[in-house]
Amino acid sequence: MKSLNRSIKAEELPVHVTYDYQENLPEKIIQFGEGNFLRGFVDWMVHEANKQSLFNGKVVAIQPTPHGRVVPKLNTQDGLYTLALRGIENGHVVESNEIISSISRGINPYSDWDQVLKVAESPDIQFIFSNTTEAGLTYLQEEYEENDSPLSFPGKVTAFLYHRYNVMNASPDAGMVIIPCELVEGNGDLLKELVLRYAGEWKFPAAFSQWVEEHNQFCNSLVDRIVTGYPKDNIKEYYELLGYEDILLTSGEPYHMFAIEAGEDVAECLPFHKAGLNVKWGDVTPYRELKVRLLNGPHTLMFAACYLSGVDTVLEAMEDADLGEFVKSAMNEEILPVVNMDEEEKRQFADSVIERFLNPYNKHYLVDIGMNAVYKFKSRLVPTLLDYVQVNQKLPRSIVFSLAALIIYYRSDRQDGEFLIGKRGDDEYTIRDNKEAITALSQAWEQFAKSENVSQLVTGILQNHELWGRDLNELEGMNALLVECISGILKCGMKDSVKKFAATATK
Incomplete structure (x- = not known):
């Protein structure tokens, strides 16, 4: 050939x-x-x-x-x-x-x-x-x-x-x-x-x-x-x-959609829109709010919990009763309500996202979504977490659970050059992130291996301003809930933990 x-x-x-x-x-x-x-x-x-x-x-x-x-x-x-x-x-x-x-x-x-x-x-x-x-x-x-x-x-x-x-x-x-x-x-x-x-x-x-x-x-x-x-x-x-x-x-x-903050002079030199492409010229803010919160946010929320539950792709996760419910519940109950946009428009976009996640042709691998996951959580989910707390005076439990899953995902078996190697059963996966995240999470887990103290693990990770942009321990109940989630995962495994969590998250 x-x-x-x-x-x-x-x-x-x-x-x-x-x-x-x-x-x-x-x-x-x-x-x-x-x-x-x-x-x-x-x-x-x-x-x-x-x-x-x-x-x-x-x-x-x-x-x-x-x-x-x-x-x-x-x-x-x-x-x-x-x-x-x-x-x-x-x-x-x-x-x-x-x-x-x-x-x-x-x-x-x-x-x-x-x-x-x-x-x-x-x-x-x-x-x-x-x-x-x-x-x-x-x-x-x-x-x-x-x-x-x-x-x-x-x-x-x-x-x-x-x-x-x-x-x-x-x-x-x-x-x-x-x-x-x-x-x-x-x-x-x-x-x-x-x-x-x-x-x-x-x-x-x-x-x-x-x-x-x-x-x-x-x-x-x-x-x-x-x-x-x-x-x-x-x-x-x-x-x-x-x-x-x-x-x-x-x-x-x-x-596809491409929003570019530029004037008519740039649009004339780069006439994508004239080729029939979905390119928006002007303020990107409303498109960013929709996309980052309702598409990228759920991607980051699902990757660790779903991968460590035994599935490899977004489609497999959405077709699993427990995992799919976990993702949809988080979107509908925690993310969607705090997106500042017209109700009908954001609902339509959220529905389109679910349709895209269920695209039978796409093999969107969760480990690929997990690349640079710490920064992605900071930029995609921490703003939603903070907005949810401000509006509801309580923590968004699904988002906190997804952070627990991310931390578990970064528990490495060994190091390979610049990256870490984790294990899911007998399968190995590569943990790719910047040096600061790799160092912080690997050191936290090394300390845990000596103390087996989940509270110490959580406190150290949450207080790292470089990772999250602030000390997340300052959020009332955050430390305790994350300790509860991580302890449960370590005891029962990810799949059973998600199943239990999905059944109680909205109660």
Whole structure:
């Protein structure tokens, strides 16, 4: 069977595979990140706009971390990959397979930083996109080395812009539109703040910071599409369906929404909406409130409790009577009531989320949702927890139980490089998070192994401001309830604990 690359011709493919390659387009976008989400979302949108001759540009994908593995695969396949969309859209079944050709090449900045700087010199480059996960949009103290890539994502952007500024003689026309897609509130504002911080610490000229401020647009954004990635469990069936092998095959749902805080000038240069895509230009706040609280919040709430109960995917969790009830009860009784939006609109969105969770085509793995889970809990569920307490003068028991499950999930069996390895029965899973979370949780469990004191474990974890943004012990009853939940899980196991909890949570 052939492998996917430019040697494959459209006329050789089955009728259910779409392939519309766009020739000789300039590179207009540099993208920090090359994972499943960006390829199934932004790069797909660029491809759709190119097909209609609305954008006419290509993407250069930059590997965000030293241990990335996608760039060599991208270059082997000439930047091509297949996006398989499966689901229900407007009451109709959607099953599409399209070869996406919007990426021109990938670059590993740790070995080829000079190539990244060469991209910075191109007058055709207009946009920066990114998705380096929430943990990537943070500050990391590091030195500036002109000929080497910074380790952090904001550091890379700073060095990239500084090189462009110098090569193009500080021209206002060299400024860029920067649209981070990390699921962080005010992501554009935060990235700008970090870039200016690095510029100051690296002692770049004040004129550079002024140029960043005046001639570059940092746009807050919100993204929404479930991209489940490489369908490893049924890849042979996909290859037979497509007629070729694709090591970057990416699957996801048809639903998509992209909200971008930018004006008409940006919308005209990036006319996704004219391509029929669901892109909202303007204030992202109402869309963020809905999406983060009612889609991402339940994802984070369910992943540990459901995975440690023995299921692997969101669909399996929702089809389980006890686990599904746990998730739906939390959404309806604890999350939905404190979302500040029109009742009908938020109810419709919540119902659509349940429908998306039950998409029979998606294999959305819970361990993937669990990546960087501590930060996700802080940003997605702590605000809901605090709002619920303020409104009801009591704790949201399902959210607290989900925190207990998360803490249990981070109980590792051993360490493997930067990450921890946990165990579910005989199965191992990788606990991926930033260094602070890994260190804090592993040390807490190491101490517990010596004392077997659940109260001490809980107190130490809750008081960590860096993890949660505040001392959660200060919430009345929080410590006691979390001790109760963790003790119950340790004694009875996760599945039985969820079953008991689901039966009593709303009483």
